[in-house]
Amino acid sequence: MPPSRAAMAPALPSRTYTLPAPLQLDGGQVLEGASIAFETYGELAADKGNAILICHALTGDQYVASDHPVTGKPGWWERTVGPGKPIDTDRFHVICANVIGGCMGSTGPASIAGDGQPYAMRFPVITIRDMVRAQVALLDGLGIERLHAVVGGSMGGMQALSLAANFPGRCDRVLAIATTARHSAQNIAFHEVGRQAVMADPDWQGGNYYGSGRAPDKGLSVARMAAHITYLSESGLTEKFGRNLQDRDAKTFGFDADFQVESYLRYQGSGFTQRFDANSYLYITRAMDYFDLAEEHGGKLAEAFAASTARFCLVSFDSDWLYPTAESRHIVHALNAAGAAVSFVELSAPHGHDSFLLDVSALDRVMKGFVG
């Protein structure tokens, strides 16, 4: 097995911005001297009016359209972002920042605290709104007052909605894909399984595994396997794997990965540990579980959007059972009640929640049409 992410040198982000002011967090704590690692693509116009902020999902990062420095793989939305692509970097200046709490250069649990030791579990619990506060501080630093658009899928969509709600003057367009305005009991339940899997691993060591030569790779791998199932549809799994056996003609009557789907999941799990920090996984899943945009705004989702002047576009996928269409519809109803301009489309795609990352030409057309 290759070395785990936690055992490797930190990835070097291309650019880092250190927040000039302490970041006030929802939990009441303050993050001093936080850094934001980010990538940009395309030229910023002289009037700074062509900036698009892309917000990444739980296990994403700032490498939206350039090779990942750890895995060497193409950017996670390379099919969407680039010259002539649906988000056209010949026309737009695309910014993508690693969320705080992350592990790709932004301040997170693996970062060094004031006492010279890694934060580990002393890192404050953050929220989606805290992530957005950091993104807005970065925009301030870049001198970008108003975004042409904020775009995100899954947790990225949560951030896009949160930015529109909490910083209503900062964006003209909000494109939120395969997302939700709150985590359901089932969403929380799956994340809790993942956290317990990490914390049950003795190599987690209460979070203090940095520099120990051991990291909770097994626990994190199990967490990723469980989560990965929720990203795919039942029919997609059946189509892709069915009950096909892996490189063998017959069942072995043992506990090897007889079935292709077992082999695939194990690969997903172990590959993940090579690029992600387990404590970041704990903190980011917690932020998602805490997300309830209505609760932040007096319990009424429409109130969250009362001050927004942006145009909204919501996209869901019919095979997404993690954040099903009903969740997008719920947001659309609130936007309608708030009198916002909103368009909404449910796309037919076979691959479940992950469809937002995959080859869905209808999504390309929607994005191109909305972002302009």
Place this chain on the structure above:
Amino acid sequence: MPPSRAAMAPALPSRTYTLPAPLQLDGGQVLEGASIAFETYGELAADKGNAILICHALTGDQYVASDHPVTGKPGWWERTVGPGKPIDTDRFHVICANVIGGCMGSTGPASIAGDGQPYAMRFPVITIRDMVRAQVALLDGLGIERLHAVVGGSMGGMQALSLAANFPGRCDRVLAIATTARHSAQNIAFHEVGRQAVMADPDWQGGNYYGSGRAPDKGLSVARMAAHITYLSESGLTEKFGRNLQDRDAKTFGFDADFQVESYLRYQGSGFTQRFDANSYLYITRAMDYFDLAEEHGGKLAEAFAASTARFCLVSFDSDWLYPTAESRHIVHALNAAGAAVSFVELSAPHGHDSFLLDVSALDRVMKGFVG
């Protein structure tokens, strides 16, 4: 935390039958001297024509209508089985046996092998058909040639179908509830997560944890948590827990079980380890993943039922996403093709797969009507 199941003395089943002949297994191995622990309820008629075999699910046992000797809780189907109940023990003689591979008295991985040591992972990998072979051997021992009915939900339904297919002369009625004729890729995937969680626990020790004072309770707990989510519907979880907090007025901004659903899952996980053996969990999930009734019969499910003269009743629940209605319909089509007498009903119940264990009065009526 109370002691785990593995650390406790074996539960004493009320009756045990030792198979007089070696049990030939699908995997090619032979199980010598296997014991079957079972419970019975109601009187067996003089002509032995009133016997009903109930087959239990993955984590069930023979205590269908009497207190569980480890937990002290009522039997798992006490609402269904008893005097005057849908399966009326004033009229029927009900037999329920712990499956082989189990941990409640039937021979399984915790049992002592010929060399005086526990089998652990030397126990042969078994199949649903192997479980049924053991059940039929028990019926032979009890002198019951033909069952009035075989009844089961979930994995119990798999056994009921397998008995009808492989021992077509042994039953008059087959009632299969919330079940499937084969495990899907998604079903296998969830089980694989659970197995990996168990095997990732260093206390698993390659399965040789018996007598070591340590058992993979943490891993087994995570496995149970993941599985438990699949037993409940998304809407059922929302209705029962939503985003309610557990014994607190506000989020703690920490990693405690802030949400009720987290607390509930942790309780389900740790409670499970007190009554179940981790290696049994591995073997029984493997048997379920291997289950493909069509494959056993030339790839055609209708062929499986060609020789059966039984009447069938299939029941599914509209909120069951583990074995959804389409799986029951698939079985019904095969039974129709085989010319079997079959009735089928999809019941509306909010609680997902676990509905077969819960208070669903329509299920009571279906069972009473079909069993007679």
